[in-house]
Amino acid sequence: MMKTIHPSFEQAVNEIKDYSTIMVGGFGLVGIPENLILALVKSKVKHLTVISNNCGVDDWGLGLLLKNKQIDKMIGSYVGENKEFERQVLAGELEVELTPQGTLAERIRAGGAGIPAFYTPAGVGTPLAEGEEVRTFDGQEYLLQKGLQADFSLVRAAKGDRYGNLVYNKTARNFNPMIAAAGKVTIAEVEELVEPGELDPDHIHTPGIYVQGLIEGSQEKRIERLTLRQ
Amino acid sequence: MAVQLDKAIVREKIARRAEQEIESGFYVNLGIGMPTMVANYIQEDKEVVLQSENGLLGIGRSPYEDEVDPDLINAGKETVTASVGASYCSSAESFAMIRGQHIDLAILGGMEVNEKGDLANWMIPGKMIKGMGGAMDIVHGARKIVIIMDHVNKHGESKILKQCQLPLTGKGVVDRIITERAVIDVTEEGLELVEVDEGWTVQEIKDSTEADLKVHPNLLEASF
Numbered sequence: 001m002m003k004t005i006h007p008s009f010e011q012a013v014n015e016i017k018d019y020s021t022i023m024v025g026g027f028g029l030v031g032i033p034e035n036l037i038l039a040l041v042k043s044k045v046k047h048l049t050v051i052s053n054n055c056g057v058d059d060w061g062l063g064l065l066l067k068n069k070q071i072d073k074m075i076g077s078y079v080g081e082n083k084e085f086e087r088q089v090l091a092g093e094l095e096v097e098l099t100p101q102g103t104l105a106e107r108i109r110a111g112g113a114g115i116p117a118f119y120t121p122a123g124v125g126t127p128l129a130e131g132e133e134v135r136t137f138d139g140q141e142y143l144l145q146k147g148l149q150a151d152f153s154l155v156r157a158a159k160g161d162r163y164g165n166l167v168y169n170k171t172a173r174n175f176n177p178m179i180a181a182a183g184k185v186t187i188a189e190v191e192e193l194v195e196p197g198e199l200d201p202d203h204i205h206t207p208g209i210y211v212q213g214l215i216e217g218s219q220e221k222r223i224e225r226l227t228l229r230q
Numbered sequence: 231m232a233v234q235l236d237k238a239i240v241r242e243k244i245a246r247r248a249e250q251e252i253e254s255g256f257y258v259n260l261g262i263g264m265p266t267m268v269a270n271y272i273q274e275d276k277e278v279v280l281q282s283e284n285g286l287l288g289i290g291r292s293p294y295e296d297e298v299d300p301d302l303i304n305a306g307k308e309t310v311t312a313s314v315g316a317s318y319c320s321s322a323e324s325f326a327m328i329r330g331q332h333i334d335l336a337i338l339g340g341m342e343v344n345e346k347g348d349l350a351n352w353m354i355p356g357k358m359i360k361g362m363g364g365a366m367d368i369v370h371g372a373r374k375i376v377i378i379m380d381h382v383n384k385h386g387e388s389k390i391l392k393q394c395q396l397p398l399t400g401k402g403v404v405d406r407i408i409t410e411r412a413v414i415d416v417t418e419e420g421l422e423l424v425e426v427d428e429g430w431t432v433q434e435i436k437d438s439t440e441a442d443l444k445v446h447p448n449l450l451e452a453s454f
Contacts, residue, residue: 102368
């Protein structure tokens, strides 16, 4: 099935309204949909709940939405790269739900796969388990965790075609495949939009069924910690 | 106090001793910070695959400037290369590998460890909470958990305690602790001192450790 090719980033995000829950792909700044995030900043949509592993840095990625006070609640696993985040949390302007990284990945996977909840050992015996359901299987304790879904999912892929099939590059894959599946509407920002048939069906990471719209965008790909061989 | 060592030397010493935990044929996850340094000392005759939980099985060396790919990083967000035979996967799959006990060994940093092998390494109350990242999943997934850390904190207080004071990362998850002074195993009967580093006596280790220590019958002295 042919998917919508958005003519502009502004139009790609214009259905995203105040109080929406959005998921955004990426690990650190790797694999984030840079231009879709910039378009959200411009759109001034606010009161967003954002589900993403991290929250960008002060001047790039989701950090831009944060700076603009467009986020009410953040669900993620590590937010330590962002000073404005700290300020807003301490000032009570931003609600935050921290969840272990593997649990977050699985909660999103479950959400996209129609699984409402699952048990995982991560967090047992820690403050995360307080007040939560713990169950024992084969003598080991596990914590109940709920699947996550979103009104809109924004992902970044290296290549995509008009059928919505996506291929990611290296560690830019990270959370993107699960996030693509867990959004009611998934918008993929691709570095290269290719002709149908160009992608080998055996090499597709995200089958097109999960994707509703695509747009081609060039990426800055900022590097957080350049580490070179001495 | 037996020896005062420069911080960089201490870190290298701990990393080199931690390397001895890695056996040929192991799949290994190294935590962020000092654990990442362990990779620099892996002996060439060992066949080892390093896993990065963002989605890379087979971390290679750091790139030369002309090899840098901004799409290729480790879990510490540092640019890396992929080793020969490497594979990429989603973060859900990389944690399935971890949770499913396919990783032989994880070497992680620690703030506090107690007698029962409880670990605290993710938050200090009153300070900004940055998040636990993947640590809570890894401590329950890898088959063996080795914690590497300084023996005492900057105030000279033991980091190996009867009870952890900080919020836990995992309960009863640690198998072995390696510090610049000693190697200590977590056993059913409590903590057991198995190695003491050069320049330290058993009594000095006991004095600088809040938790009770049994001494292994075949204790190695001046071992590293």
